[in-house]
Amino acid sequence: xxxxxxxxxxxxxxxxxxxxxxxxxxxxxxxxxxxxxxxxxxxxxxxxxxxxxxxxxxxxxxxxxxxxxxxxxxxxxxxxxxxxxxxxxxxxxxxxxxxxxxxxxxxxxxxxxxxxxxxxxxxxxxxxxxxxxxxxxxxxxxxxxxxxxxxxxxxxxxxxxxxxxxxxxxxxxxxxxxxxxxxxxxxxxxxxxxxxxxxxxxxxxxxxxxxxxxxxxxxxxxxxxxxxxxxxxxxx
Numbered sequence: 001x002x003x004x005x006x007x008x009x010x011x012x013x014x015x016x017x018x019x020x021x022x023x024x025x026x027x028x029x030x031x032x033x034x035x036x037x038x039x040x041x042x043x044x045x046x047x048x049x050x051x052x053x054x055x056x057x058x059x060x061x062x063x064x065x066x067x068x069x070x071x072x073x074x075x076x077x078x079x080x081x082x083x084x085x086x087x088x089x090x091x092x093x094x095x096x097x098x099x100x101x102x103x104x105x106x107x108x109x110x111x112x113x114x115x116x117x118x119x120x121x122x123x124x125x126x127x128x129x130x131x132x133x134x135x136x137x138x139x140x141x142x143x144x145x146x147x148x149x150x151x152x153x154x155x156x157x158x159x160x161x162x163x164x165x166x167x168x169x170x171x172x173x174x175x176x177x178x179x180x181x182x183x184x185x186x187x188x189x190x191x192x193x194x195x196x197x198x199x200x201x202x203x204x205x206x207x208x209x210x211x212x213x214x215x216x217x218x219x220x221x222x223x224x225x226x227x228x229x230x231x232x233x234x235x236x
Contacts, residue, residue, distance in 0.1 A: 019054070022037030038055040049081050075089045091110065094110040098129070
């Protein structure tokens with residue numbers, strides 16, 4: 001990415017020196033130092049196109065693509081600029097957009113550059129690249145949307161299954177609770193039934209004693225009858 005020479009422009013001596021110094025530093029890849037020189041050249045009311053364009057280049061080389069974009073936009077809006085320079089500004093503007101993965105904006109900038117200079121093969125190549133990347137980005141976005149929809153479906157299904165399981169568990173708990181309550185009622189009824197049917201040991205002994213007494217009485221009566229009968233037989 002070359003900076004513009006001052007040979008085609010008539011500017012004040014102080015601004016001229018700042019721009020030249022900035023160009024030297026830029027060519028030495030001392031981009032942050034060059035940035036300072038270009039800023040000062042703009043403050044001294046030097047050539048606005050060269051100052052902004054070259055300042056944009058220093059930002060671009062430092063990876064500050066948003067800042068570079070702003071400077072290229074300013075440069076492209078400068079009046080009385082040659083078509084060649086204007087084409088370069090739009091070309092670099094497109095590069096800044098593409099670096100930030102804003103491919104659609106980059107495509108528009110490249111198209112503007114080609115309107116001015118249709119024979120620029122570098123811009124044409126970058127335009128084709130940006131279109132390919134945009135298509136890939138859109139496909140990826142569709143895939144991401146589909147994955148998100150699938151995840152939402154899976155989540156909804158999981159939520160439904162969880163809800164069903166919770167409902168089933170609740171029903172089982174209710175059933176178990178009902179069974180416990182029914183069992184408790186049955187347990188409460190059993191002692192009463194047992195109490196009605198069961199007799200105490202004391203009562204059992206009394207009944208047994210009574211039965212024994214009755215048996216003795218019965219036996220005694222039988223003996224008496226037998227003796228009486230025997231006695232009658234003797235009299236015969």
